[in-house]
Amino acid sequence: LSRDVSPDKRRRYHRVFAVRRTALCWCFSSSPPPSGAPFMRGLRRSSLARIASTTRAASARQCSSSILGGARAAPYCTMAGRSGEEADAAMAGVATGGVEDAYGEDRATEDQPVTPWAVCIASGHSLLRDPRHNKGLSFTEKERDAHYLRGLLPPVVLSQELQEKRLLQNVRQLEVPLQRYMFLMDLQERNERLFYKLMIDNVEELLPVVYTPTVGEACQKYGSIFRRSQGLYISLKDKGRVLEVLRNWPEKSIQVIVVTDGERILGLGDLGCQGMGIPVGKLALYTALGGVRPSACLPITIDVGTNNEELLNDEFYIGLRQKRATGQEYTELLDEFMVAVKQNYGQKVLVQFEDFANHNAFTLLEKYKATHLVFNDDIQGTAAVVLAGLMAGLKFAGGTLADHTFLFFGAGEAGTGIAELVALEISMQSKTSQEEARKNIWLVDSKGLIVSSRKDSIQPFKKLYAHEHEPVKDLLSAIKDIKPTALIGSAGVGQSFTKEVIEAMSSINKRPIILALSNPTSKSECTAEQAYSWSQGRAIFGSGSPFDPVKYNDKLFVPAQRRTMHTSSQDLV
Structure with a gap:
């Protein structure tokens, strides 16, 4: 050979x-x-x-x-x-x-030979430290002899099912969600097969632990709980050497890269280098729910600094202690990264931009879509799942998408991304232009309703929804003026859907569609219980964070959670 x-x-x-x-x-x-x-x-x-x-x-x-x-x-x-x-x-x-x-x-010469790379699978104690091949107590007697494990493990041989049962019992004994998260991350770094079996068999219970809402707290405290690197870190210090950094990753057949710069982590803002928990968690779900091989996944954090003063003053912060780079310095690093990705992994590798700030997210997606296989979860992934939820909600609300008026609270990546996909679907269903379909869609940002008189002061991606209307400063007034049939929140402002807002939506609609998409739970616009109780059980509710079933008037309401990993039913009674 x-x-x-x-x-x-x-x-x-x-x-x-x-x-x-x-x-x-x-x-x-x-x-x-x-x-x-x-x-x-x-x-x-x-x-x-x-x-x-x-x-x-x-x-x-x-x-x-x-x-x-x-x-x-x-x-x-x-x-x-x-x-x-x-x-x-x-x-x-x-x-x-x-x-x-x-x-x-x-x-190579006789005096200066070049030694090729030696690649070998571990055995003995090294094998037990290899998360991909380690099976823990599932190693059979024959395997223990073949791999020099005799004496390195207790004599008992346990099935994977029994190990899973024991681990699930241990997880359930932990009452603090962050402790559960740390337990599962340790398991992933110790026994990859067992971790994914546990995830696949207990998705509903463990998904909120591995991802939202718990991952938000984990990112905030990432420096304090950091134990072992789980992804690849590329910083401004690596400028000019990004390809070399990529080659340091042990796996070569990468299919999916989830990359973040940590500037807009969930609804928590700039967490800098500590945003690594998001790519790690997202890829874990792609394996558990989508069947993507773990070895084909690569989580990456691009560290260009942070504007979070609390993190800069934190002695345990793991990133660059400098203000966030912008402009040419930022662009050059991202350009080098994208070129290196294609050079190292080929044209077919998927690069998913995760939790970039609005001013970079749209630019990067537009810039690289012609040369790379790129995807922005916050703009495109969220939009696809929410559109599916809206179409499911029509079974209860009645009519078609073109018959409804949509009001978005939040005009960032998620809000405008959803709005564009909804407009596209309306135009396809009604055979009209997308520009005409946008007339049914209104956006509210931090300064109020987006109207034509504000065109000179808003970002380009918002201008498409700047309709003719008098300026409106608050959400409640916008609801009373626009009379929407669907209210969609993605602003990351917790408890912004007040009782007055829900009651106003209920007075306008027999079955108001209310989607509180912001996460983690603390940033959700309202809870499931609030939506159902304030609407007298008439709301068609969906959320971006998990909520327990709600009992109202002797009926059990099971809220749907918007997830960009898999779809779920919309509203069950």
């Missing part, structure tokens, strides 16, 4: 692929390689962990023992643990060698 090399290199280089489970061993020798049988005997006697730990070229050349038996000592090494100069020298071939010279062998 060796690649053809030029005759003058054949004497110095021999690649031997030894199949020991999925072990891959690179061999360097100045003499012909041993025959298969002696090699395999030596491989069985050797420790793969010992081979991989030989990291310095100098010590490797002085090594007197070899698994090859009669072959002269050879450096078996990985790039991990090398000094900066050694790593740079060894990686120079990777950076400049090209496809035909992937490891720089063509520049």
Whole structure:
């Protein structure tokens, strides 16, 4: 299984692929390689962990023992643990060698050999520290012998189902949601298979722990609870070396990247580098609910600083301690990142922009959509799920989308993204222009109703919804003037749907559609109980955060939660 090399290199280089489970061993020798049988005997006697730990070229050349038996000592090494100069020298071939010279062998000499990358699966104690292959107490007697685990585990062999039962019991004993989150993240870093089995079998119970609302608190306290890096961090310090940073990630066949710059984490604002919890949580759900291989997922945080003074003064903050970079400095880093992603992972890798601020989110999506496979969850993902919820709600409210008037409280990424998709669907259903369909959609931002008289002072993506109307400063007045049939909140302002607002919607509509989409729960515009009780049980309610079923007038109302991971029914009585 060796690649053809030029005759003058054949004497110095021999690649031997030894199949020991999925072990891959690179061999360097100045003499012909041993025959298969002696090699395999030596491989069985050797420790793969010992081979991989030989990291310095100098010590490797002085090594007197070899698994090859009669072959002269050879450096078996990985790039991990090398000094900066050694790593740079060894990686120079990777950076400049090209496809035909992937490891720089063509520049190797007798005095300065180039040692290829050694890749091997761990065994023994190292295997128990490998979350992907670790099975905990599920390793059978035969597997314990084969992988040198005898004595490293208690003698009992437990099924995965029994381990899952024990872990679920442990999770339920923890009363604080953040403690549950930390428990599950530790499990993911210890036993990946068991983590996802637990998630898949208990989605409704554990989804609010791994993602919203608990992940919001986890991001706020990420520096304090940080234990082990779960993703890739790219900062302003890495400018000019982003491709090199991407190559440090151990997995090469990446299909999905979720990336954030931490400027608008949920409804919590600028959390800087501590926004990493969002890409990690989102990708965990893509695996548990969508079946995407964990090894194909890459969570990334781009750290350009933060404007959050509380974090800058926090001694445990894990990011750059500087004000957030903007303008050309920010743009150049993002451009380098996107180019490096395509160069390292190809054109088919999906880059999902997550929780970027409005002023960057729309720009990035528009800029890269022609050259990369890009997706913005807050603009497009939320819109798709909310549109599905609205169409489901029509079963109760009656009519078509074109028959309804929509009022959005919040004109950011989520609000305008939903509005655009609703307008597109209306235009397709009614066979009218999208511009005509937008006339049924109104937006309220922090300064009031968006009207034509404000066109000169609002962002471009809001101008599409600046209709002719007198200025209106507050939400309640806008409801009374516009008389919407659907009220959709995405402003991240908790308790903004007051009793007066819900009652006004109920006085206008027999079945008002009320969607409180902001998360986490503390930022929700209203609770399910408030929506049902203030509307006398007539509201068609959906939310972005989970709420318990509500009993009203001897009826049980089960609120729907808007999730960009999977859809759910809209309103059940």
